[in-house]
Amino acid sequence: MTDVEELLKRQSRWQKSRTSLSWAAKxxxxxxxxxxxxxxxxxxxxxxxxxxxPTKPRGWSCEPSPSHFEGGSIxxxxxxxxxxx
Numbered sequence: 001m002t003d004v005e006e007l008l009k010r011q012s013r014w015q016k017s018r019t020s021l022s023w024a025a026k027x028x029x030x031x032x033x034x035x036x037x038x039x040x041x042x043x044x045x046x047x048x049x050x051x052x053x054p055t056k057p058r059g060w061s062c063e064p065s066p067s068h069f070e071g072g073s074i075x076x077x078x079x080x081x082x083x084x085x
Contacts, residue, residue, distance in 0.1 A: 018026070 021029075
């Protein structure tokens with residue numbers, strides 16, 4: 001059995017065991033988790049962030065660069081197409 005198959009079987013067993021719990025038990029578990037998360041957040045431990053900020057995908061830009069147009073400007077591109085600025 002591969003690691004992935006074992007992981008999926010273990011997850012399935014865990015999910016099935018949770019379905020047999022009463023709503024009261026599920027609510028108690030959720031409350032405990034909420035308290036644990038709040039404690040963790042108050043501890044002040046920094047969250048590991050990516051080393052470099054995410055970049056925009058290539059080709060996405062609010063303004064076209066001058067190299068996109070012959071003549072280096074939008075006005076030149078419009079003039080070459082016969083449209084006025």
